[in-house]
Amino acid sequence: MKLKTLAIGVALSLMSSGAYAACSFENTTPIKSLSAGFEAWKSVTDAMAECGNFEAELDQEFRTKQPSALAANPALYQIGGVSNGTVTPLLNEGLIRPLDDLIAEHGQGLSENQMIKIDGKTMAVAMMVNTQHLMYRKDIFDEVGIEVPKTWDEVIAAAQKIEEAGVVEYPLGATMKSGWNLAQDFNNMFLGYGGSFVNDDSTPNVNSEVGVKALETMKKLTQFMDPEYLVSDSTYVQQQFQQGKIAMANLWASRAGAMDDESESQVVGKVHAAAAPLAMEGGAPATTLWWDGMVIAKNITDEEAEAAMKLIVEGLDTEMVKANNDDAIWLIPGYEPSRLAEGAIATVNASPAPASYPSTSQMGLMHTALGNELPAFFTGERDAKATLEAVEAAYVTAAKEAGVLE
Amino acid sequence: MKFRTFAAFVGPSIFLMVLFIAAPLVTVFLQSFQLNQPIVERVEVETCTPGFPAQKCVTEVKTQPLLDENGNVRTTSTWVGFESYANVLQLDRVAEAISDGRPGRILTIDFWKALRFTLTFTLVTLPLVIGVGLAIALAVNNLTRALRGQIIFVSLLPFIITPVIGALSIRWLFIGDGILTSLLESWLDRDISMFAQGWTIEAMMLFYRVWHVAPFAFVVFYAGLQTVNQDTLESAIIDGASRWERLRYVIIPHLMPLIVFIALIHLMDAYRAFEEVVGFSSQAHRITLQWLTYDYLTPDDSGNRSISRASASAMLTMVGIVILLIPLLRRSWRDHRGG
Structure with a gap:
């Protein structure tokens, strides 16, 4: 009996490894x-x-x-x-x-x-x-009676309504894990407000009105999130969706398929996607293309x-x-x-369209500086202005060391 | 012992120490005063990337390193004195914070933030590790023989677990709606987020380190307890010494060299704490000096890494450990000479 089971096992493994x-x-x-x-x-x-x-x-x-x-x-x-x-x-x-x-x-x-x-x-x-774009629970939106938000202001209004309706644990999710993810979330918002990270001579340009606006919008959004958002990466947000804990998030298109994975997801067929919201009227969706x-x-x-x-x-x-x-x-x-x-395609074809992620040496340094310095703003240790000053200081030090800045 | 025999026994160990400890240390020391930079040029590059439905091409000016004929990046290296140390310590910002009358600002600078936490971490866990280790050792020593084996095995378990795995398991118990968070929530009837603020993460990191290291202290103390002079203990009992007095005046003095040994090892270990930051993803709230070095060394998406600052930060960490160890080393030295 045992031998037979073994033989079948061997045969099966041969079949799978030899099946070209x-x-x-x-x-x-x-x-x-x-x-x-x-x-x-x-x-x-x-x-x-x-x-x-x-x-x-x-x-x-x-x-x-x-x-x-x-x-x-x-x-x-x-x-x-x-x-x-x-x-x-x-x-x-x-x-x-x-x-x-x-x-x-x-x-x-x-x-x-x-x-x-x-x-x-x-x-x-x-x-x-x-690209990162808006994914949302259509069933919740229908139940509460809200339209798909097109701007981040509308996202905040929608989150407010969802919170009042009390249908879900947290209205919003976000990939805001300190480091790379948080910096990328800032990049999206900053570009959405029309910012540019570095000047032509490689000097930093984030400590501006645009930078402050981006940070303030992000801070407003955090009140609708799981308070542990600073450890929340793409996988964490994906799981929050799958377990029905959040109603919407600006999440990577590559994560969308997992929403309909019946072995993991409790919300199969309920998550829909729309273009990334705009940070300001007439701007491009607040996201980057990859x-x-x-x-x-x-x-x-x-x-x-x-x-x-x-x-x-x-x-x-x-x-x-x-x-x-x-x-x-x-x-x-x-x-x-x-x-x-649909969300990713709407984002890519928006007019004006969002930019590709600006991959340059300078951007790499800026991304690191943002990832290291922004958490202090969200934990409340520093205000927006002081945080952006620290980002620029960190960038300048690193850029001089890397030889891209005199 | 003949010198030849001595040399034959010690030689391999000295050789390995020079190769794996002394040589890297010297290189790191030299690198901390050096700056290796790629020679860069600014060139116009046309990049075509996918779009819907057709490709999009953009032409931009990019900064690129120059390559030599073998295809390696050409670099220059310059001696920069203490510049990398200054970039790590950021003393100008410290001075600014003090002159602004807001010394709290100092703790938003990476190095000082890391130093603050590393010191707290080291100095708070030290007495706890020694205390808990001693307590378990005394408890096990007073157990009936039949139970000792099992209890020793169970109390050693945390020490056997790989540090990162241990940290991750505690993290998973508490993160989001982890089992223990849910339990606490239903018990206290309020919403709890252990990873939303610094002090709770700090508490978990301290707890984890004590949980992980106390078994080591326990094993050492337990071995020491077996050598306590029974005659002295008996005469103490006859003299009417209470349990506490016997502990205070007989057992602890006897174990003192072991306590110093544990303290030395623990100071060295805890000061270079790293697993906790990774395991608990505490970067937003708490970082350690060792993590800071790692962060400097990690290349970003464009391949930049700060070797010089990493070297400076590593040297500073070593200086910190030496300073912490001085009192204990002096004590051992005195004992050694006296003995």
Whole structure:
């Protein structure tokens, strides 16, 4: 009896590991990738793994590991998963290779829109776009009788009504974990008010009326949130939604698919998406646009690069998109935008449209300075003006050290 | 012992200490006075990114490092004296806060904020670790033999758990509507958010460290208790000494070298606290000096990292530990000479 169970187990595991049927070729060169860990990456890397000899490392801390891992010779990973925010050090330090020849040879399935071109050379293949936009519980909005808010002022009014109705624990959620997330939330609002982070000579420009306005709006929003908002990252907000604790949040489009995941979510079909709210009338939605995609390391053999390219093409094919349609706003042919994609598409097509995340050396320094100094404003240790002064001081110190400021 | 034998035993250990402790220390020391900068240029770059339905291209001026013929970033390194230390300590802002009559402002500067918490953390947990460790040791020592093994095993558990995992488990008990928060809420009938303000996080971090380290103190003290001179104890009982007096005048003096040892180890350990900040994600409210060094070292999205300030902050942390240890080391030295 036991032997029989064992035999079935072995047979099953053989079937799953040997089943390369979904992949059009068998990969013989060992390839590894390092990327972020959200749902879309799982889908893509699973599709690539079907070809065999492929190992994916999904790690939300990929951004700090990638530059050093690719700087090694030979590189520790042949494929890197990047976004427009994290590709900058790889480009600056010359760690990734131009893909034009490889695409010409193997990339028939890719569309022109997916090519990330730097000075005419394709350096990355994008697979999806991402943005933070409004997700809301349609059932609660209908019950309380409110319209979908278009500006942050309307969000505050709506939150007020939801709170009075007492239908949900907290009206609002936000990705405001101190550090990167909080800084990004500020970036959204700051850009929404029409701000620009640095001047042409690399000096900081956040300590302004726009900066104060952005901080004050954010502070107003926090009164409708779980008081633990300074430890709340994207996963935390996603879970708040899934467990029915919040009614709306400006959340990443890549998290939308999880709302309809029946194994995790108690609110399947109830969460809808709309464009990111405006900070001011006539402005762009208060958010930034991102793309996620793949790059191939420079410090590897041409043979490995070729195998990597074939895997990328396989991972980003229509078959994968059809199977995982709701995981992301895919840029890949065959994608059918669903209910949850409406918000991202409305955001991208807004007029004026929000800017792409300004990925530069200066912005990296500014992002860190914001992430470290803003918490003191929300804990009440400092007022808005003093906080922004501290942000600028921290930026100047770091920028001088990095050599971007005299 | 012959010198050759001595050298053969000590040699490998000295070699490893030089390789893994002394050499890195010297490099960090040198780096804290140096600034390594990439040579940058400003160039116009055209970037095309996906859009709906067609691509969008923008041309902007970007700051990029120059690469040499091998594809490595070209850097310059300059000696900057104490500039990195000044950037960490920010004494000008300290002076400003004092002259403005608002010394509380000092605690909004990263280094001083971290120093304040690190010192509180170290000095508050120290007596608690020693006290709790001693209490468990005395309790176990007075237990019947049959129960001792099990109790020792259970009380050692927190020490066996990997620090970060221990911190994370306590965090999960309390974060959001964690089990213990919900329990407290239903018990006190009010809404509780343990992670919404600094002092509750601080309390959890202190509790965690005592919970984690007290078993170590317990094991050491328990071993020490086995060597207490029974004749002295008996004569104390005959002289009519109470339980407390026996503890105060016989047991504690006997354990004193062990108490100093535990204090030394704990000061060194607690002053470089790091796991707590990561485990409890307390960055918004409480940071430690070691975390500050880590934060300087972590590259941002554009790949910038502050090696010089990280080195300076690491050196300052070491200076801090040495200052804290001086009284205890002097005491051990006196005992050593006297003995």
